[in-house]
Amino acid sequence: MSFQHPLLLAVAVAVGAGLFVAYHLLQRRRAAALAAAGLRPARPRGGRWRRHLPPLLMLAALVLLFLGTARPQATVPVPRASGTVILAFDVSNSMGAKDIAPTRLGAAQAAAAAFVREQPDTVDIGVVAFGQGALTTQLPGNDHDSTVAAINRLTVAGGTSLGQAILASLSAIVGQPVSLPDPDAGEPPPDLGFWRSATIVLLSDGEDTGGPDAVAAxxxxxxxxxxxxxxxxxxxxGATIEVEGFQLATALNEELLTEVARTTAGSYHRAQDARSLNDVYGSLDLRITTEDKLVELTGAAVGIALLLLTIGGLLMITWFGRIL
Known part of the structure; x- marks a missing residue:
């Protein structure tokens, strides 16, 4: 614990000590006056502590009020939603299908933009667009307006590589290029550190047309x-889309998306329309971490002081029929 005004703390201590000394001297003087008159102080039922408890509570309350003027503060752990979220959008040709209005990609963009706007600035959000390759279009940051703008710029083109999407998202999280080790060369997996406050949200119809192995990523x-x-x-x-004059059938591949999520202890969510997409974003489990924050305790000190004053006053009235 620390104090914004240490000098006032010394004053509070001095005043508190003075009040307790004055109370002790007052009790001795009262006892001496009674003895001089040949009287003895009455012994209230419950013992000596009953006679001294109410005034001592009120004195302690006064000390706390003086202590509040020194503005006490302490560093306490405060829970908050924080971390990094990478929104990885499939922008392959199949995301132009209209089995979700206006299109698969359009519905995902609308729901993602709403999700971003609802997040506190303690959550850094980045955007990765992936087709056959992957491109980080917005690095993780707390400028959520820029993130929404990056989401709205996405357009469909090309094939799909879920593995490349995951690797690009990891690169955005750790701040360096990430690739799978070459199994033929006996390379060990790269050490990326531990990022338990990071989440990748992979939005795709699950049609993987090549690139790095998604499960390995x-x-x-x-x-x-x-x-x-x-x-x-x-x-x-599914639905039918037209690509370069050809009609292609495309449907949701849930098996691969489910396997990818379960590999990381994540969850697969089915979103068959724009409304259910919004529900998916609302159910995402962001990490709750703690942050050491300097909190002023003046209010707590004053609150406790008022409580002690009230208790002391009520006891004085109940036991002795007077306040002082």
């Missing part, structure tokens, strides 16, 4: 303490 994230929440955007029945 998820295992790398799990080793770094990063959870992956996967959001399946689309319907199981």
């Amino acid at each position: 998820a295992e790398l994230a799990a080793a770094a303490g990063v959870h992956i929440e996967t959001v399946g955007v689309g319907t199981v029945e």
Whole structure:
């Protein structure tokens, strides 16, 4: 504990000591006056402590009030929602399907923008767009307006690589390029540190058309303490899209998205329309951490002082029929 005005603390201590000394001298003088008159002080039922408790409570309250003028403060752990969230958007051609209005990508963008606006500035949010490759379009930060702008700029093009999306998201979290080790060369997995306050939200229809192995990339994230929440955007029945003059059928692949999420102890969420997408974002489990914060205790000191004054006054009235 510390005090904003240490000099007033010394004054409070001096006043408190003076009050207790004065009370002691007053009791001795009263006893001496009674003895001189040949009288003895009455012994209230309950013993001597009953006679002294109410005034001592009131004296302690006065000391706390003086202590409050010194502005006491203490460093206490305060819970808060914090950490890093990477929103990884599938921007492949299949995300242009209209089985969710207006399109799969459009519905995901709307729900993600609403999610970003609801987060406190203690949560850093980044954006990764992935198709056949992956691109970090917004580094994690607390400028949520810029994050929303980056989300709204996304457009569809190309194929899908869930593995590359996870690696790009990890790169944004740890601040350095991340890649899978070469199994043929016997390379050990990279040491990314431990990032338990980081979450990757992977929004995709689950159609993986190549690139790094998605499950292996998820295992790398799990080793770094990063959870992956996967959001399946689309319907199981699917839809037909037109790419370069060809008609292609596309449907939601839940199996891969579920496996990726479970690998990191995350969860898979099915979002078949814009409304359910909003519900998915509301259910995401952000980490609750603690932050050491300097908290002023003046209010607590005054509150306790008023409580002691009230108790002391009530006891004086109840036991002795007077305040002083």
